[in-house]
Amino acid sequence: MRVLVAEDDAAIAAGLSAGLRESGHHVDHVDSGRQADSALHDHAYDFLVLDLGLPGMDGAEVLRRLRLRGSELSVLVVTARDDVDERVRVLDLGADDYLVKPFALNEFAARTRALLRRRTHHGTPEFSVGQLRLDLPGRRAWVGAEPLELTAREFGLIEALALRQDRLISRAQLIESLCSWDQDLTDNGLDIAVHRLRRKLRGSGARVRTVRGLGYLLEEGDDAKDGA
CATH class of the missing domain: 3.40.50.2300 (Response regulator)
Incomplete structure (x- = not known):
């Protein structure tokens, strides 16, 4: 956050x-x-x-x-x-x-x-979509009962998407949420982070969907359909 x-x-x-x-x-x-x-x-x-x-x-x-x-x-x-x-x-x-x-x-x-x-x-420390479970304050993730290992950037990305589940978040909003003033993230860097996150979400029942020209959203579904 x-x-x-x-x-x-x-x-x-x-x-x-x-x-x-x-x-x-x-x-x-x-x-x-x-x-x-x-x-x-x-x-x-x-x-x-x-x-x-x-x-x-x-x-x-x-x-x-x-x-x-x-x-x-x-x-x-x-x-x-x-x-x-x-x-x-x-x-x-x-x-x-x-x-x-x-x-x-x-x-x-x-x-x-x-x-x-x-x-x-609203007082419950977990967020879930499909088999994916997130403890956002504790910065932990699981697919089913298995821990999901995410880098700090990957967790920041899925956190930003989870806070706006089923709502679009633009590339600019994602980049801003992932960086402090003294940091920088290029468009290419964002693409790499999204690609790596999608790869780790395969089989979880959750996917990051691209809406061309508008942004991304986290939703339940087959993550393989979005060209991960």
Whole structure:
């Protein structure tokens, strides 16, 4: 998943970003409220870690603008503000959870996993199509009872497709979901990742279908029919 960390403390941001990357997520970092508002407007994210005390624009205002745009993005607020009234205000603005600094990184990781489970599966940690089963927060996959070995890029690809099951996702959207700002993925690189994923999905009852000129979708069916 693609995560935006909006945190102006460089040490905290580095620790949070490292933990998220170790869990397989693509992470972008901004250190001001205006940068956060701009990034959220211009890019598609799956999760936001938001500090309230951002310079330039308060994190609460970033959150308010995000919800006014109709975004349902999961938001974990991290802040030194521990006043109960402030917590209530921010949760009412649309935050999904609230973590007071200082906090342990393992608690941050657990809160993140819980929010991602809630977002992707309404509390159920698995997604399935055909014989393919995915644990998106845990980044594990099976075909029937057998583990399916996927590279980080292949899992990121199937994750992006699974989150939009039976809906088209364009090549541009796929490339954006697979990359942070400091990474790059060419059209040829995407084609190679799709080809390798299709090969691993053979016999699973799930396939990645190409809709010419529009994009891809993950659906139940015979994956061999799409020229894998």
